[in-house]
Structures are given as C-alpha cells and as structure tokens.
Amino acid sequence: MTQKTTILTLPEEELVHPGNRACAGCGLSIIYRIGLKALGRDTILVVPPSCLTVLQGLYPIAATQLPCLNVTFASTAAAATGVLGALRAQGRKKTTVAAWAGDGGTSDIGIQALSGACERGENFIFICYDNEAYMNTGVQRSGTTPQGVITTTTPIRGKLQKKKEVPAIIAAHGIDYVATASAAYPLDLYDKIKKAKTISGPKYIHVHCPCPAGWGFDPRYTVKIGKLAVETGLYDLYEIEKGKFQLTGPSRKLDNKKRKPVSEYFKTQSRFKALSKKRIQEIQQSIDEKWERYQDQAG
Amino acid sequence: MKNDKYGRFTSHSEPGPGDGGRTGSWRVVRPVIDLAKCIPVKSNKMSCFTCWLYCPDNVITRTIPPTIDYEYCKGCEICAEECPADAITMVEEAEFVKKEK
Amino acid sequence: MHIIESGNVAAATGVKLARTEVIAAYPITPQTPLTEKLSELVDSGKMKAEYIPVESEHSALAVCIAASSAGSRAFTATSANGLLYMSEQIHWAAGARLPIVMCVVNRGIGAPWTVWNDHQDAISQRDAGWIQLYACDHQQIIDTVIQAFHIAETVRIPVMVCYDGYLLSHTYMPFEIPEQDAVDAFLPKFSPSYFLDPKNPANLNTVTLPDIRPDVRGNMAPGYMEIRNNLHTDMRKTISVVEEMDRKYQKTVGRGGNPLIEKYRCEDADFIAVCLGSLSYQLRDVVDTLRGEGIKTGVAGIRLYRPFPDKTVAAEFVNAKGLIVFEKALSYGNQGALYSDIKSALYRNDNRPFVHNYILGLGGREIKTPDLLHAFRISCTDFRKIGDDPQWIGLKL
Numbered sequence: 001m002t003q004k005t006t007i008l009t010l011p012e013e014e015l016v017h018p019g020n021r022a023c024a025g026c027g028l029s030i031i032y033r034i035g036l037k038a039l040g041r042d043t044i045l046v047v048p049p050s051c052l053t054v055l056q057g058l059y060p061i062a063a064t065q066l067p068c069l070n071v072t073f074a075s076t077a078a079a080a081t082g083v084l085g086a087l088r089a090q091g092r093k094k095t096t097v098a099a100w101a102g103d104g105g106t107s108d109i110g111i112q113a114l115s116g117a118c119e120r121g122e123n124f125i126f127i128c129y130d131n132e133a134y135m136n137t138g139v140q141r142s143g144t145t146p147q148g149v150i151t152t153t154t155p156i157r158g159k160l161q162k163k164k165e166v167p168a169i170i171a172a173h174g175i176d177y178v179a180t181a182s183a184a185y186p187l188d189l190y191d192k193i194k195k196a197k198t199i200s201g202p203k204y205i206h207v208h209c210p211c212p213a214g215w216g217f218d219p220r221y222t223v224k225i226g227k228l229a230v231e232t233g234l235y236d237l238y239e240i241e242k243g244k245f246q247l248t249g250p251s252r253k254l255d256n257k258k259r260k261p262v263s264e265y266f267k268t269q270s271r272f273k274a275l276s277k278k279r280i281q282e283i284q285q286s287i288d289e290k291w292e293r294y295q296d297q298a299g
Numbered sequence: 300m301k302n303d304k305y306g307r308f309t310s311h312s313e314p315g316p317g318d319g320g321r322t323g324s325w326r327v328v329r330p331v332i333d334l335a336k337c338i339p340v341k342s343n344k345m346s347c348f349t350c351w352l353y354c355p356d357n358v359i360t361r362t363i364p365p366t367i368d369y370e371y372c373k374g375c376e377i378c379a380e381e382c383p384a385d386a387i388t389m390v391e392e393a394e395f396v397k398k399e400k
Numbered sequence: 401m402h403i404i405e406s407g408n409v410a411a412a413t414g415v416k417l418a419r420t421e422v423i424a425a426y427p428i429t430p431q432t433p434l435t436e437k438l439s440e441l442v443d444s445g446k447m448k449a450e451y452i453p454v455e456s457e458h459s460a461l462a463v464c465i466a467a468s469s470a471g472s473r474a475f476t477a478t479s480a481n482g483l484l485y486m487s488e489q490i491h492w493a494a495g496a497r498l499p500i501v502m503c504v505v506n507r508g509i510g511a512p513w514t515v516w517n518d519h520q521d522a523i524s525q526r527d528a529g530w531i532q533l534y535a536c537d538h539q540q541i542i543d544t545v546i547q548a549f550h551i552a553e554t555v556r557i558p559v560m561v562c563y564d565g566y567l568l569s570h571t572y573m574p575f576e577i578p579e580q581d582a583v584d585a586f587l588p589k590f591s592p593s594y595f596l597d598p599k600n601p602a603n604l605n606t607v608t609l610p611d612i613r614p615d616v617r618g619n620m621a622p623g624y625m626e627i628r629n630n631l632h633t634d635m636r637k638t639i640s641v642v643e644e645m646d647r648k649y650q651k652t653v654g655r656g657g658n659p660l661i662e663k664y665r666c667e668d669a670d671f672i673a674v675c676l677g678s679l680s681y682q683l684r685d686v687v688d689t690l691r692g693e694g695i696k697t698g699v700a701g702i703r704l705y706r707p708f709p710d711k712t713v714a715a716e717f718v719n720a721k722g723l724i725v726f727e728k729a730l731s732y733g734n735q736g737a738l739y740s741d742i743k744s745a746l747y748r749n750d751n752r753p754f755v756h757n758y759i760l761g762l763g764g765r766e767i768k769t770p771d772l773l774h775a776f777r778i779s780c781t782d783f784r785k786i787g788d789d790p791q792w793i794g795l796k797l
Contacts, residue, residue, distance in 0.1 A: 007348045007361075014357045018371035021319040022355065024326075025375035029355030042598045046466065053607060057318035059310045060613060060621035062603035067596045069469050070605040071462060072488050078459030082422065082466025082474070083596060085450040089421040089472045095598060113462065116455030186352060212375075220376035223353055305637060306630035307556045308622045309497050311594065312603040315616035 025219025038193035050102035077117035158274035184226025216270025326374030336386035407568035414545030424463035461489035471595030494529030499552030516764020669698030710745035
C-alpha cells in the first residue's frame with residue numbers, strides 16, 4: 001500500500017445502518033463500519049455468534065448492506081470455505097469472502113476450523129475483533145483475556161493465565177498475511193484490509209477492540225483506551241507478510257524511550273483492579289523485554 | 300421467503316435501518332458542535348472530520364458544517380472526546396426537554 | 401451398465417451422476433472408501449466438483465451449509481461419532497432449509513469404541529428435521545442418492561441416505577449405473593430461490609425473537625415458531641414427494657416402485673417382520689422358511705423413516721395379526737425407536753395387531769439366521785410369551 005488512506009480519502013458510502021443494537025461507544029461498531037468500507041460491496045460475510053450477531057440486527061431486519069451468513073460458533077472458517085467452494089463452482093471468483101468473529105469465536109471454539117482453513121490455503125480474510133472476553137454473553141473469560149483481568153468467570157483474583165497469542169498461532173501456518181490493528185486506528189485497519197484483499201490465500205487480521213461495558217470505562221474513552229494500549233507498547237500493530245514481521249503505523253513510530261508506563265493503561269479500566277503492584281511490574285518488565293527484542297531485530 | 304407449494308420459511312433478513320429502533324432515545328447527553336471552533340467550518344476546507352471517522356454509529360456527516368443525526372446518535376461522547384478543537388460539548392438531554400416545554 | 405462394486409462406490413457414483421458441485425468430508429470408518437472414491441473422481445478430473453478435505457465432520461457440514469446457502473449442490477458423508485460431532489450442524493442445516501444430501505454409513509456409537517454396524521447413529525438424529533431414507537442394497541444406494549437430491553431440493557429439506565456399514569458399504573454386489581442422460585432428465589439443475597449474493601444482500605439465520613415482527617416493508621414475517629411449524633408441515637408433505645420422485649425415477653431411469661416401504665410376501669401375511677436397512681434381505685430367508693412351515697409371514701423394510709409414513713403403515717398392516725420389529729438401535733430405558741413409531745402409527749386402527757420388538761446386532765454382533773428364525777417363530781406361534789419390553793437377540797452373557 002503506497003498511498004495511505006486519510007480521513008478525506010476514506011469512502012463516504014456507509015454499509016452499516018444506524019439504529020443498530022450495539023452499545024454506545026462500542027469499539028466493534030467503529031471497526032465494523034470502517035472494515036466494511038474496506039471490504040466493499042462485493043463481499044459475502046460469515047459471522048458466528050458474537051456481539052456482531054446482535055449489532056447486525058434481529059430477524060427480519062439487517063443492519064448491514066452486505067450478504068451475510070450466520071453460522072454456528074465453531075464453524076466460521078469452515079463456512080467461509082464452503083462459500084468459497086460454491087463461488088468457485090459457479091465461477092463467481094471476484095467476490096471477497098470475509099469471516100468476522102470475536103475472540104472466543106476465533107481463539108477458543110473457532111480455532112480448529114480456522115487452523116484447518118489456513119492449512120488448506122482458503123482464499124479468505126478472517127477478521128478477529130478481540131474485546132478480550134465473551135462480551136455478548138456477559139463478560140466471561142476467553143483465551144485472549146489478558147492475565148489479571150476480572151471477568152464474570154474470574155471474578156475475584158482475575159484471570160490467572162496469559163493471553164493466547166492468536167496472530168502468532170495463525171502466522172505459524174505459514175500464510176502470506178497476518179496483521180494486527182486497533183479500533184483506535186481505523187485508517188490503519190482500513191489499509192490493512194485493503195492490502196489483504198490484494199493477496200490470495202488466507203489472510204488474518206486481529207483487531208484490538210475496547211469494550212466500555214466489559215472493560216469498565218466510560219464509553220467516551222473507547223478510542224483513548226485503544227490508543228493507550230498501543231502507546232504503552234502492550235498491544236502492538238504489525239504485519240507479518242510472507243513471514244516477514246514489521247511494526248506498522250503508530251507502533252512503528254513509537255519511540256521506545258517515550259513509551260508510556262503500562263500502569264497508565266491499567267488504571268483507566270476497572271477490569272484491571274485485581275492487578276497487584278508486583279504483577280504490574282512484571283508485566284512492565286515483559287513489555288520492556290519485548291521492545292528490546294524489537295530494537296535488536298531492527299538492528 | 301414463501302414458495303407457493305412449500306413454505307420454506309427461513310430466517311432471512313433484509314437491510315433496513317433501525318432494527319434497534321430510534322437509538323437516539325438511549326442518549327442522556329447530546330453532542331452539540333460549536334461551529335466557531337470546528338476546524339472545517341473555521342477553515343472552510345474539507346479537513347479534520349475526526350468526529351466523522353470515529354463515530355461508531357455513522358450519525359455524523361463529513362460535510363461543512365458536520366451535522367449529527369439525533370434520531371440515532373446514542374450519545375457515546377466519543378466525538379466530543381476526540382475532537383482536536385474541543386468544538387463538541389455534551390449537553391444534558393434534560394436541557395432540551397426544558398426548552399421544548 | 402452393470403458393475404460389481406462396493407456400496408460406498410455405488411454412493412460415490414450416485415453423487416457424481418447427480419453433478420454435485422461441492423463435496424466436503426472427513427474420513428471415518430466405514431464411510432472412508434466413499435470419501436476416497438470421491439477425491440479420486442475429482443482429482444482425476446472425471447468429476448467437476450470442489451472437493452474440500454476438511455479437518456472435522458463439524459466443518460464438513462459447515463462447508464455444505466455455506467455452499468448450499470451460496471447456491472451450490474452440496475454433499476457430505478459420515479458415520480457414527482462423526483455424525484454425532486456434526487449434530488449441531490445437522491439441526492442447523494434443517495432449520496436453514498438447505499437441501500444438502502449426506503450419506504450415513506451406519507455404525508455403532510462409542511463408548512466403547514466399535515467400528516461395526518448398527519443404526520444408533522442415524523436414529524439418534526431422527527428428530528433433527530432431516531429426511532431419512534434407508535437403502536437395503538447397492539442398487540438402492542445409488543438410486544436413493546440420486547433421488548435424494550431431487551427430494552431435498554423440491555421441499556428444501558436435507559436428506560440422509562443411510563446404509564449399513566460393512567454389510568453394504570464394503571461388500572461387493574452387482575448393480576446398474578444409470579446413464580448420465582437419464583439422470584439429467586430426472587434431476588433438474590439446482591436453482592434456489594435465494595442464495596448469498598452481494599447484488600441482492602440478505603442476512604441469513606439471524607436471531608429471532610419469541611414473537612413475530614414486521615419486515616422492512618412492514619409485512620409480518622414468520623417467527624421462530626412459524627419457521628419450525630413450516631419445517632414440520634413441509635416434512636409431512638415430503639411423504640408424497642418421495643412417492644412422486646419414485647414415479648419420476650421409474651419413468652426416466654426405469655427403476656423403483658417401493659418408495660416408502662419395501663415389502664416381501666406381505667400380501668396375505670399374518671405376521672410381518674419390520675426393519676431398516678439390509679436386515680430385510682436376511683429376514684426374507686426366514687420368511688421363506690416359516691412359510692414352508694405353514695406360517696404366513698412377510699417382511700417390510702422401511703425405506704422412508706423420517707418423515708414417518710404412518711398412514712401408509714396403518715393402511716398396509718391393517719390385516720396383519722402381528723408385527724415384529726427387528727431393530728439395531730433403541731431409546732435406552734424405553735424401547736426401539738422404530739417399534740414406538742410403528743405402534744403409534746397403528747393406534748389409529750380399530751383392530752390393532754400385536755407388536756413385538758427385538759433388539760439385535762448392536763456394535764456389529766453377528767445376526768444369525770437361526771436366531772432370527774427362532775425369535776420370529778415364537779412371536780408367530782406363542783405371541784403371548786413376549787411382552788412389551790424389547791427382547792434382545794444374540795446376547796451371550
């Protein structure tokens with residue numbers, strides 16, 4: 001992507017209707033609205049149960065102007081495979097097939113089908129919006145819930161285990177395009193989806209997605225908190241293209257010396273209130289070590 | 300979807316706005332743009348539109364001046380928080396109810 | 401053309417002749433040779449289809465669900481635990497009214513592991529809203545697979561074509577392969593009323609609320625309960641569709657005549673054995689022996705199990721003194737599923753025959769003809785001895 005998209009060059013046409021059922025300040029709403037602009041009208045969506053199922057509207061009215069197949073929780077990537085199979089059989093080869101799942105539908109119940117589809121080399125874009133818990137069912141822990149986070153199934157001590165690194169798992173399949181993005185940087189997301197559309201085979205985009213209700217912050221801070229996750233070096237924006245890793249956009253520009261302390265991110269959300277000072281120090285140390293590795297790699 | 304001989308009923312939804320209803324009724328605070336501060340209005344040039352970019356419900360227009368669709372605006376306040384010129388303030392809906400009276 | 405081949409090859413040949421566009425399958429014994437044959441047909445270019453080697457049965461049916469939703473004719477096949485692993489998708493395909501065809505190569509369910517034949521797998525899915533057809537020989541397998549697509553696409557309900565693992569899937573028998581032209585004359589091109597299309601966007605299988613709601617044009621759309629009621633009423637209509645397709649198949653391909661129940665020497669029979677699948681052939685020998693002893697017996701192989709042809713059952717067996725249901729499956733803690741269905745179908749008659757239930761052959765336990773003969777003879781001659789509880793044949797401890 002040589003020319004970066006700006007607010008003024010982003011397409012005007014909206015493919016998501018207002019009046020949908022997403023919560024006020026929903027990070028997914030931002031991602032979905034911008035993401036569909038990037039995917040364009042000639043797209044078929046495949047969606048498992050998630051907040052998106054609700055956002056898209058209840059029968060018989062849809063909040064989306066793209067054709068969409070709602071599928072069972074574990075089957076997203078396999079269903080995308082089936083749509084692709086039919087399109088190939090019918091010679092409708094230009095249409096983009098995009099699977100759009102939450103973190104549970106991707107990293108937990110959906111990972112088997114996703115892994116199978118990546119291994120088979122299916123020509124689809126899989127977008128995971130990661131709000132770091134099962135939000136649609138009321139904030140239960142998922143595989144991507146970070147360590148220490150309070151959810152309704154880790155109510156006292158917070159989650160004891162680490163966040164599953166899904167982009168790394170998918171990258172291990174040797175697919176040509178893996179990227180991370182954030183609801184706080186919609187133009188970066190837009191450009192990554194646009195780039196994904198030019199690559200054949202499986203493409204995976206993992207999008208960090210602040211959730212006011214589930215994370216415990218005021219809806220007005222959705223973008224601020226998304227940015228803080230990047231600015232503290234906790235959540236990094238990158239691309240792995242044909243196996244080559246590189247930080248992108250705001251993470252690339254992030255001055256290692258000026259990284260904000262991760263505690264600034266933690267204190268904005270009530271879900272982190274079980275984190276001890278010691279844990280925060282440990283997390284800070286692991287972030288520092290990660291960024292030293294980035295610097296070493298950059299030479 | 301109905302066929303003459305067999306019903307073949309399925310859950311088949313067609314695009315249309317407002318399945319969630321007039322979500323403007325969810326709002327307790329209303330974003331109001333101070334045009335004197337708004338960057339595209341001040342410069343009279345297509346510029347900024349940060350509010351348009353981040354609006355989760357696409358109720359803000361990328362126009363000079365930007366407009367807000369209060370039928371559907373859920374009042375999340377992201378536009379007010381992100382506006383680089385502090386041109387958007389959130390006003391209690393109760394204020395407008397008083398005015399209407 | 402007549403060939404001698406396995407039941408699995410008969411099924412694969414039917415799938416090819418039906419011009420299936422998308423095939424997805426995951427290997428499981430004894431379905432595996434069917435999957436292998438289809439991959440070979442596609443890989444060699446003899447069949448123009450997308451063959452998708454998925455990573456699980458759940459995904460196999462997911463592929464078919466999506467391909468069918470996108471407007472393509474789709475097929476899968478499985479057995480036993482594979483079928484159970486699909487269970488969620490089985491219900492989904494029916495609720496979404498997708499005309500998928502699936503071969504179920506019947507096998508017992510673990511635990512403990514068994515790879516041998518019984519009918520518990522398909523019977524456990526009988527309430528999912530799929531049409532279930534049981535084939536009793538290789539000819540029926542290929543003919544039923546071809547007919548299944550037409551039935552499914554007419555009523556928009558998926559079809560399971562069930563046949564016995566090993567007993568049919570792996571044995572070699574002669575059967576006739578219909579000419580492609582005849583199959584094309586029988587089976588029209590798949591043309592769904594809606595398929596996923598960016599030019600005509602719709603959101604399929606969206607969340608429904610308990611009550612009905614107006615659509616975008618303000619017309620009341622059917623809700624969950626109406627959608628489910630419609631599935632049921634269309635299932636009931638399917639009984640006559642199966643008969644209609646049989647007549648059409650006779651005209652175009654030249655074979656058929658027993659769409660719902662396959663009868664052997666039932667015309668004047670006092671006592672009729674009832675079963676699913678290949679067991680009906682073994683029972684024919686038993687019937688011949690009993691007839692030799694002066695006992696007027698017959699066999700009725702149920703071909704259409706869901707929707708259950710209850711009125712036909714009631715009419716066909718109105719003069720019988722006794723029905724003896726031999727089953728390779730049961731509802732644990734109650735009785736055989738077919739037994740329950742037969743009894744409930746007969747309830748509408750004023751004069752009801754006695755009905756006995758024998759459970760046999762679970763997990764591939766050998767079904768010995770003398771055992772069948774003994775049980776059948778007791779049921780005919782000393783029927784008061786046998787109560788309402790299922791009797792087990794072939795137990796050794």
